[in-house]
Structures are given as C-alpha cells and as structure tokens.
Amino acid sequence: MQVMPEKGAAGGGLREQKKRATRAALAEAAVRLAAEHGVENVTVEAISAAAGVSVRTFFNYFDARDDAFVVIDTDISARVRSTVLHAPAEVPPLDAVRDAIAAELAEAEQQHELWQLHAEVLRAAPHLLVRSLGAHLADETGLAVAIARRLRGGPADVPGTTATDEDARRSLDLYPRLLAAVAGTAVRVAVEHWSADPAERQFADVFQETFASLAAGLPAPPG
C-alpha cells in the first residue's frame, strides 16, 4: 500500500510551494558553485545571483552562507515524519516508513547528479560534513520520535505529543531508534547500489528490493 505524502505537512499552498522552490534553487546553486570553485570561493552574492534572487532573499532562507551547503532539502524530513505519524493504523511501522520515504525519493533519478555533487562538496569541506552528519542524526532522531508516537497510538491521542523533542528523545525505546536508523541506512545503500549502474535498473526497483529484504529479515537471497 502506498501512502501519499501529506503535502500539507510542510505547507501545500501556492505561497509555500514558491518558498520551497526558491529554497531548493538556492541550495542547488550553492552546491553547483561549490563543486566548481570550492566552498571557500563561493559568496552569498554569487549563490543569490545564480538562483535569480537578491542577497536579502538569501538571508530569508539561510542564516549564513555555510547553511546553504549543509542540507539540500530540509522539508523532506518534516514531510516523512508527518506521513509516518498519519499513516493508517493498520500499516506496519516499517511499511509506513518505506512509503513515506518512497514518496520523497520519487525524483531520485533526476536529483541523482545533484546529490553526488553535494556529497563531493561535503567530502572536500570537513566542517560542513560534520554539520551535515549532525543534521542527518537529528533527522534520524526526529523520525524515531515520530515512530514512537505512532506506536503509542497516533498523533491525536498521545500524551507525549506536546512533550518537547528533548523529552521525546530521552524516552526513546530501542525499536523506534532501530527502525529509523536502519531505514536511513537502507536508503543510503539503495542510492549507492543504484548509482553504481543507473542505467541497469530503475531506482524505485532497487529501493523496493532493499525494503523487502528488511521486511523478510535479511535472508540470504536465493542462490
């Protein structure tokens, strides 16, 4: 069963769509310029010009230049969390997570080149890689919190819903932590495996095979 992403999660109105497109254009411009010239040689002015916006607009989206390099799309995590939290009660947690991520990765084949550039930029700039890893681990924790809330009965009738993130994190059980972390790893492996030969298979096939193996308990494939 495919759960559709809640477009409303990160705001679905036209205004929100335009904001998201502007943010994405700035992040893409930042990565492409950094890949070509090196992070240290890229200015906020150059990023803004490449994205067709003013420097002032840049600072509506990012507090500082380096922020534009850290995460390509911050909205993805919020949408995945929301989709997991709102998936029908009968959907097993692993399937809910798989479907939420699948909806976000629908554009993987188009985004692939940009992701690879982003990875190269981060590898060449350790201080950004560290920040990106921190953001990744925060996403993982956020997803674990969403899974934990879902297990306790969904978003509406959960006492913990209004607790702070810090509280939620401290009280995390093993299972939500594990599912969130393994799902993130499975996405990375699917992207890496598919990237090694993108012409051979569709990304969606590799992704579904990856999660099917997890759901089956990682059995040896039929020889």
Place this chain on the structure above:
Amino acid sequence: MQVMPEKGAAGGGLREQKKRATRAALAEAAVRLAAEHGVENVTVEAISAAAGVSVRTFFNYFDARDDAFVVIDTDISARVRSTVLHAPAEVPPLDAVRDAIAAELAEAEQQHELWQLHAEVLRAAPHLLVRSLGAHLADETGLAVAIARRLRGGPADVPGTTATDEDARRSLDLYPRLLAAVAGTAVRVAVEHWSADPAERQFADVFQETFASLAAGLPAPPG
C-alpha cells in the same frame, strides 16, 4: 549458535598478542591525551610515554600522529570478516555477522568509556572525523565483500577469492552491501541505546534484542 572468533585471523601467537596489546595501549593513550588536552596539543612523544614505549616503537604501529586517533582497533574488522567467511555453511548470513560482531563486543562494558572519549575527540576534530568515517565505510565494504564470498561458497572454492578488493567492490550485489551496512547501523544503535542507561541492562542483551528484531523483519514490538 555462537561462532567463536578465529583468533588466528589476525595472528594468535604470543608475539601477535603483544603487538596487539601495544597498539591498543598507544591508541588508548592517544585518545585519553586528546580528550584532556585537545588533539593539536598531543605529541607523539607524549603518547609514547603514556603507553610506556619509545617514539621509535610508536612509528612501528602508526605512520603519523593523527593515525593513532582515527581507529581504536583495526584488527576487529579483519577478525569479523574472517569469522563471517569461515562460519559453518548452514549458519544464515545475518546470524554469522551477528555472532562475529558479538564476539568482538564482548568487552563493550569495559570499553564503553574509551569509545565515548574517542567519539568526543573525533567530534572536536573534523579532519579526523572524516578519516574515521572513511575507515568505517571501508570496513563496511570489506564486510560486504566477505559476505558476498561466503554466499558464493566460502573462502576455499570461490574464484573471486584472489581478486583485488577493487574488483570485489565493483561487483558487489545489493544484499551483501545491505547486510554489512545494516549490521553496522544495528551495532551503533545498540551501543547508543545501551549507553543512555548502562546500569539498566547488559550490553549483550540490548545487542541480541537488536539483531533479533532485524531477523524478524523489524515488526512492531508487542504493545
């Protein structure tokens, strides 16, 4: 079924044991000094003195000062790979990986404080964190190669055994990549979860629960 580690894998003789102990003492001294004074303020002389060996001996084990901070125990990966490769044919791959890692983590409760110090040292030194991540990903690939060889019939009768690592990496299937990466993630999650309250449970219990959840296909825990 518990598969005993092949002590011979990384050399089991008295001489090898002494070399391993010296290397471990140097790595531990490096991490403790860096945690106290900061990586940049730690000299090879200080590390060697703290480990009770000469500077010349230090350079028998490490090419440069920074190498001592990157990985605490390089032998672990080699032993895990060897154990996976030599586990009895009837042991499922996930179990073989679990047992190989469990044997290496038997000292988790004693090593825990040192691992935490190591993580703090790496967090404070991005260039070392990047190198440590690189080493971690190389370990993951190495384990994937061992799993792939095991699936093709074990170490003796596999044509690929003498192929270079580079060849082996290129030809990796999805499953060995996935199992190696997920196992690494499961270890991280088990350590993190246990570390949050080490007094509550034994590490081995958390570790086994983690791998049991993987083997069962990550089902929701009984509510």
